[in-house]
Amino acid sequence: MQIDINLDKNSYKVYIDELSKLKFKGKVAIITNSKVGGLYLNDILSIVEADEKYVITIADGEEYKNLATIEDILEQLFVSRLDRSSTIIALGGGVISDMSGFTASIYERGIDFIAIPTTLLAQVDASVGGKTGVNNKFGKNLIGSFYQPKAVYCESRFLKSLPKREFAAGIAEAIKMAIMFDREFFEFFESCDINNQDDLTKIIKRCVELKAMVVSQDEREKGLRAVLNYGHTFAHVIENELNYKGLLHGEAVAIGMNMANRLAVNLGLLSVKEFDRIENLLIKFDLPTKYKIKDENAFYNAFSLDKKSENSVIKFILPNGIGKNLIKSDISKERVLEVLGLFK
Amino acid sequence: MQIDINLDKNSYKVYIDELSKLKFKGKVAIITNSKVGGLYLNDILSIVEADEKYVITIADGEEYKNLATIEDILEQLFVSRLDRSSTIIALGGGVISDMSGFTASIYERGIDFIAIPTTLLAQVDASVGGKTGVNNKFGKNLIGSFYQPKAVYCESRFLKSLPKREFAAGIAEAIKMAIMFDREFFEFFESCDINNQDDLTKIIKRCVELKAMVVSQDEREKGLRAVLNYGHTFAHVIENELNYKGLLHGEAVAIGMNMANRLAVNLGLLSVKEFDRIENLLIKFDLPTKYKIKDENAFYNAFSLDKKSENSVIKFILPNGIGKNLIKSDISKERVLEVLGLFK
Numbered sequence: 001m002q003i004d005i006n007l008d009k010n011s012y013k014v015y016i017d018e019l020s021k022l023k024f025k026g027k028v029a030i031i032t033n034s035k036v037g038g039l040y041l042n043d044i045l046s047i048v049e050a051d052e053k054y055v056i057t058i059a060d061g062e063e064y065k066n067l068a069t070i071e072d073i074l075e076q077l078f079v080s081r082l083d084r085s086s087t088i089i090a091l092g093g094g095v096i097s098d099m100s101g102f103t104a105s106i107y108e109r110g111i112d113f114i115a116i117p118t119t120l121l122a123q124v125d126a127s128v129g130g131k132t133g134v135n136n137k138f139g140k141n142l143i144g145s146f147y148q149p150k151a152v153y154c155e156s157r158f159l160k161s162l163p164k165r166e167f168a169a170g171i172a173e174a175i176k177m178a179i180m181f182d183r184e185f186f187e188f189f190e191s192c193d194i195n196n197q198d199d200l201t202k203i204i205k206r207c208v209e210l211k212a213m214v215v216s217q218d219e220r221e222k223g224l225r226a227v228l229n230y231g232h233t234f235a236h237v238i239e240n241e242l243n244y245k246g247l248l249h250g251e252a253v254a255i256g257m258n259m260a261n262r263l264a265v266n267l268g269l270l271s272v273k274e275f276d277r278i279e280n281l282l283i284k285f286d287l288p289t290k291y292k293i294k295d296e297n298a299f300y301n302a303f304s305l306d307k308k309s310e311n312s313v314i315k316f317i318l319p320n321g322i323g324k325n326l327i328k329s330d331i332s333k334e335r336v337l338e339v340l341g342l343f344k
Numbered sequence: 345m346q347i348d349i350n351l352d353k354n355s356y357k358v359y360i361d362e363l364s365k366l367k368f369k370g371k372v373a374i375i376t377n378s379k380v381g382g383l384y385l386n387d388i389l390s391i392v393e394a395d396e397k398y399v400i401t402i403a404d405g406e407e408y409k410n411l412a413t414i415e416d417i418l419e420q421l422f423v424s425r426l427d428r429s430s431t432i433i434a435l436g437g438g439v440i441s442d443m444s445g446f447t448a449s450i451y452e453r454g455i456d457f458i459a460i461p462t463t464l465l466a467q468v469d470a471s472v473g474g475k476t477g478v479n480n481k482f483g484k485n486l487i488g489s490f491y492q493p494k495a496v497y498c499e500s501r502f503l504k505s506l507p508k509r510e511f512a513a514g515i516a517e518a519i520k521m522a523i524m525f526d527r528e529f530f531e532f533f534e535s536c537d538i539n540n541q542d543d544l545t546k547i548i549k550r551c552v553e554l555k556a557m558v559v560s561q562d563e564r565e566k567g568l569r570a571v572l573n574y575g576h577t578f579a580h581v582i583e584n585e586l587n588y589k590g591l592l593h594g595e596a597v598a599i600g601m602n603m604a605n606r607l608a609v610n611l612g613l614l615s616v617k618e619f620d621r622i623e624n625l626l627i628k629f630d631l632p633t634k635y636k637i638k639d640e641n642a643f644y645n646a647f648s649l650d651k652k653s654e655n656s657v658i659k660f661i662l663p664n665g666i667g668k669n670l671i672k673s674d675i676s677k678e679r680v681l682e683v684l685g686l687f688k
Contacts, residue, residue: 009352071411078482106450109477109488133453138422144453145489
């Protein structure tokens, strides 16, 4: 199965369950982490044909998604003398693909990279769209670039080894796409059996299609693409408060969506019944929806460090009913604090 | 005077001696070094209108053109809470514009930047074309991106404070353009008076035009643009051997061109008379043409770390007579060593 990601330049394809042989003219560096490497490196190394193959492993975890790790990777690439005809392969979850893509974008001013996402989250979200980057102490993904892969290979077989929590975290981003863009897809989630292979493939495919639609309309996040940040405005503050520990990104997004939904109810954009339907669906997939805000003023002030807050205007991405979206930048601070107060 | 830099996307203008008012909607950060700042910051700050203005100074010199400095700049930008509607202004020479452009390209995945080059080298070369980056221990400009400014302002008045050596280093890159692309321009150099304001403006204008022609045909250095590296293949090795100390970049390029010319003579592409004419022109502008190579084998091996050497093929950019160029990638190691031996 193939899905075209159509961009002004640098269009590429996402292949679902079609990975067999990968041939390259120059050198290849596979970037992965120790865990994923142990599971899948022999598989990938056996199907990659290249002049020279290198493997670079980095520590597993969001807390290593920083410039220091990028420098480590660059060092290994320079020692291996990769050049502009070389290719980087990202083998892993969103952290690996975000960092590999960023490295590829700045190594000798840009070399090719392809992504082989091994988590559901990365398959449905992180590896489509060309966002790359790392975190720093000011927040998530604040340093990075827009850089498109040459191809993405989503293999559902790689998801079988995923821990239950990580799998659910991926589902959170998939549900996000449904709430924002596709009511029918949302209803499919309510009735589907996630352990059924066909249902799972259908979810991956629909998410990639929806993301492709968004990204091809707005590659550089000037408008529509911001809608994909639904739940993230809140999630980033939560993750930052927790120092990126304890919650998986998708879990933070699930809570963030629930917070955004409360705001949407407060504004009359979402009925209480719809709010409950969404919360019940998140709970069906064992996703968290609660978070204890200690200080809602501090929480509110943290919004303004988010990239999406231009000129200190905080944009909230909200469901306008299930399957439709709305970006609002004129919500009073008092109203937001009132909603945040519900999470104390 | 305005020159259009026409690219697929992100076209922009280079203005020569047209800087008056600069108005911005969001925040502005001016990146400069302490020396240039002392000379021109009051001038620039008085003509920039913005919501908030910040000044970031970095240490002066090629040895600070590294990722550590980029991190320092990023830190100051985040503390000042620049966002995607903000603009970075590069005020300084090539080091400042390369680092400012790179920072702009990775800050929140890319914000606007404009360049105000204050050296002749930066005016005729570094600030046109979108190459950004930093050095590391493996070589020059090995980490970076292609990222276009929104505008470039070349002010000839800023050149009056330039030390004589720095001025000459800029002339070296200008002569490079003439040798590669424009015999008439080369002859203009032989007869011109560099202290004459009109002659100087003419040189800046012609260099920007030639570079615009090259870059608009080949933004990402897939072909023609590599010609701009004439002299640089050798210069980068020299600069690396000297740990970027002692010689200015343009001075190293002057020596590098002389080395490339010797190779061109050896191959029958350049007559001895033309070789002498070029060397005499470099000497007229007080540029060095000699360098003592200690070990020509080590010098040769250092070529292969250069970005331009894909798949270990070393490409030499040579004059094919004055005003024309040729890229050769099939020159035997023995022949190159023979020429390098002339510089012992």
